[in-house]
């Protein structure tokens with residue numbers, strides 16, 4: 001499946017259900033058009049070729065909070081800053097708990113929330129199916145995740161499967177076996193492929209790039225990283241989804257405590 005041209009993107013708007021809740025639209029209900037990813041994320045000059053999906057008015061309002069924050073964050077990559085009174089992005093200065101170097105940390109922002117909503121939208125647009133919130137999933141935002149301890153930040157280890165997911169996408173892209181959405185002046189690119197895990201379940205492995213958001217990370221202390229992940233819909237693989245070349249992938253587990261069978 002590919003949604004990259006104007007015509008294909010317009011076709012995706014004709015979904016018969018709300019991609020946020022999965023219900024159809026009653027005659028009386030107010031339907032809005034939701035940009036996926038949120039329009040606020042893109043510079044005005046890049047808002048051509050948008051991906052727009054229908055939602056209930058209520059569903060959309062409930063979910064739209066973090067958009068402005070993410071938009072301002074990505075704007076900052078391009079030196080575009082909103083006026084002081086409209087600034088939502090909070091940046092704090094801390095110390096890296098391990099090597100004691102200074103760290104700039106973004107606070108009160110959930111990139112993962114925005115990413116989860118995009119994945120729902122992309123799944124609906126590509127396969128015409130609703131992806132429930134309860135779908136087992138795992139993904140990493142394009143920045144290192146850490147928690148505050150006093151004036152220090154303790155970063156989470158990069159999970160070993162991160163690298164496996166990057167390889168899976170690269171291998172299948174090379175083999176021409178990825179489903180693809182390219183929208184917003186091609187500043188947003190989503191690619192995914194379906195592989196069976198060794199548990200027999202189908203999983204969708206994906207990569208998402210918005211502008212070059214790997215630059216958001218702290219490049220002087222950590223390798224630049226993109227956004228990858230997977231999800232496993234309980235209803236299995238959509239019929240038109242692209243099957244990858246790996247066929248069977250090991251079920252991702254963190255295994256941080258490799259010597260403890262009951263540990264993480």
Ligand SMILES: [Zn+2]
Nearest residue numbers: 018021056059
């Ligand atoms: Zn809805």
